[in-house]
Amino acid sequence: MSEESAARPAPVRPPRFGLSGKLLVLTILFVMIAEVLIYVPSVANFRVMWLRDRLASGYTAALVLEAAPNGVVSDALAKEILDSIGARAVAMKMGTQRRLLALDDMPPAISDDFDMRRDFTFDSIVDAFKMLLSNRARGSVMRVVGPAPMGGDYIELIMDEQPLRTAMLRYSVDILLISLLISCITAALVYLALHYLFVRPMRRVTANMMAFRTAPEDPDRIMVPTGRVDEIGTAERELSAMQAELASMLHQKSRLAALGLAVSKINHDLRNLLASAQLFSDRLAKIPEPGVQRFAPKLMHALERAIAFCQSTLSYGRLQEPPPDRREILLEPLVEEVHETLGFGPDTPVRWITAVERGLMVDADPDQLFRILLNLARNAFQTLEARGARDPNHDQIRITGRREGAVVVIEVSDTGPGFSEKARAHLFEAFQGSTRTGGTGLGLAIAAELVRAHGGDIRLVEGTIGATLRLTIPDRAVELAAHRRAHG
Numbered sequence: 001m002s003e004e005s006a007a008r009p010a011p012v013r014p015p016r017f018g019l020s021g022k023l024l025v026l027t028i029l030f031v032m033i034a035e036v037l038i039y040v041p042s043v044a045n046f047r048v049m050w051l052r053d054r055l056a057s058g059y060t061a062a063l064v065l066e067a068a069p070n071g072v073v074s075d076a077l078a079k080e081i082l083d084s085i086g087a088r089a090v091a092m093k094m095g096t097q098r099r100l101l102a103l104d105d106m107p108p109a110i111s112d113d114f115d116m117r118r119d120f121t122f123d124s125i126v127d128a129f130k131m132l133l134s135n136r137a138r139g140s141v142m143r144v145v146g147p148a149p150m151g152g153d154y155i156e157l158i159m160d161e162q163p164l165r166t167a168m169l170r171y172s173v174d175i176l177l178i179s180l181l182i183s184c185i186t187a188a189l190v191y192l193a194l195h196y197l198f199v200r201p202m203r204r205v206t207a208n209m210m211a212f213r214t215a216p217e218d219p220d221r222i223m224v225p226t227g228r229v230d231e232i233g234t235a236e237r238e239l240s241a242m243q244a245e246l247a248s249m250l251h252q253k254s255r256l257a258a259l260g261l262a263v264s265k266i267n268h269d270l271r272n273l274l275a276s277a278q279l280f281s282d283r284l285a286k287i288p289e290p291g292v293q294r295f296a297p298k299l300m301h302a303l304e305r306a307i308a309f310c311q312s313t314l315s316y317g318r319l320q321e322p323p324p325d326r327r328e329i330l331l332e333p334l335v336e337e338v339h340e341t342l343g344f345g346p347d348t349p350v351r352w353i354t355a356v357e358r359g360l361m362v363d364a365d366p367d368q369l370f371r372i373l374l375n376l377a378r379n380a381f382q383t384l385e386a387r388g389a390r391d392p393n394h395d396q397i398r399i400t401g402r403r404e405g406a407v408v409v410i411e412v413s414d415t416g417p418g419f420s421e422k423a424r425a426h427l428f429e430a431f432q433g434s435t436r437t438g439g440t441g442l443g444l445a446i447a448a449e450l451v452r453a454h455g456g457d458i459r460l461v462e463g464t465i466g467a468t469l470r471l472t473i474p475d476r477a478v479e480l481a482a483h484r485r486a487h488g
Contacts, residue, residue, distance in 0.1 A: 035179035057085035324365035375443035380414035
């Protein structure tokens, strides 16, 4: 498989009945439901209008019959008038008289009686569906009553039900065909719109997620947002940011793994070299020269500490630091040992200032506290050294220590440029919080881990010249009490 084909996102096979199909079915269903809701009042209104048209024709017939001499017309004319309005009989009530204006044949018994003078919407809907669902014989008739002209009380028509029912069924079929046509057109438009606006982008996002899962370390698999400003665009941008962060984390983990492997190879040979140096320091300690006797114990102690560090080098990347072996120690001699380990002398272009309360005791592991202060002080020293211009009167490192109740507060500060915004965001993360070119950021990460192992806290103090890191170490009794409260 070529690199180009490997980087290409794997094709996503659409499901048999995917989102597009569901949208199409739902659109048709919803449009049909809407058409049904429209059809119910419309068919009732059609029935009302059909009956009112017949009543209007009855009005005309009543006027013609009233205008006839003596109110009498020939049978042929009466039949022609009744056929034109589709009625069997027309009658009008005026006062106490109910006058039959025309009669075709004697109609059968009336099946339904409709009074159009009191027409209510709900009653019209009920009557319309009763008419549609009626299974009466074709010869059944109905009586329709409406307002009469010329001051009459009302006019009534005797009519067959079948023409009305046939007209309503034809109207229903027309509405059904129109509804199906509208549903298909609307469903197609909605389907195409949703497919291009939502389904295709979702398939693209899904394909990218599947491709990213196969190779999350590959930067080519990170989602490229399309620039949309809607919710899909927001999802693309958030997915891209999440993938970038995840790829960065995996890259960092890979670097840590590689670092652990490299250190494990170096550690063996380094321990042998330090052991050889320790043998030479033992012989050096036997030389009676005063200067040698003065520095030999410190050299032996430094070598012993270096060997111990080699034994625990892999603990940061593999598991975790061993629990601190805490005891009461004087802070000022430990700070002075850090000073000597860094090699400060009269010619050092950085001034070292110690401001620790006299006799200040701290409840801590001496080796781990030494590593904490050494890492912080070395970072400060290297930051000052990295600056172009050096001023011994201005460039300085200050270590202060004081007790605040049951907590010892230690501050390590320098007069350097401080931390950048990027370094502040990942100050105590490995490979993230370095302020120097070529720095790894491990010193601050190790210091933070050791401080937390003591139940303490380390943070950057804002608003100071340069950088000031404040670490607090509580007494063991305070830490145990806090641990009991946290675990009930």
